[in-house]
Amino acid sequence: MREIKSAENLMADVEGDIEEVDGVLKITKIHLRYRLKIPVGTRDKMDRVLATYSEKCPAYQSVKGCIECNWDVEATEE
Numbered sequence: 001m002r003e004i005k006s007a008e009n010l011m012a013d014v015e016g017d018i019e020e021v022d023g024v025l026k027i028t029k030i031h032l033r034y035r036l037k038i039p040v041g042t043r044d045k046m047d048r049v050l051a052t053y054s055e056k057c058p059a060y061q062s063v064k065g066c067i068e069c070n071w072d073v074e075a076t077e078e
Contacts, residue, residue, distance in 0.1 A: 009037035030063075032071035040077045 017029040038046050050073060054060050060069055 011035040027067055029068045030070075032069075034071060034073045036073055036075045037078050038075050043075060043077060046073075046075055 012035070013033040015031045015033075016027050018025055019028045020026075021028065036046070053071075054064070054069075063069065
């Protein structure tokens with residue numbers, strides 16, 4: 001995100017479900033819980049970025065349609 005240095009300010013917890021599908025174990029669901037520190041006054045900008053997040057995320061684009069993915073974000077303004 002512009003003006004938000006994600007490398008220092010982004011943490012994620014990731015959970016996945018593994019199920020047997022036609023006799024094969026597969027990852028069927030992934031849930032991400034992002035924790036993000038953002039500069040004060042940038043929440044609207046963060047919301048706009050998150051609205052198009054899935055369209056620009058290469059990892060999601062690689063698995064969409066194969067693995068159910070969802071995410072939520074807990075943002076703290078600092």
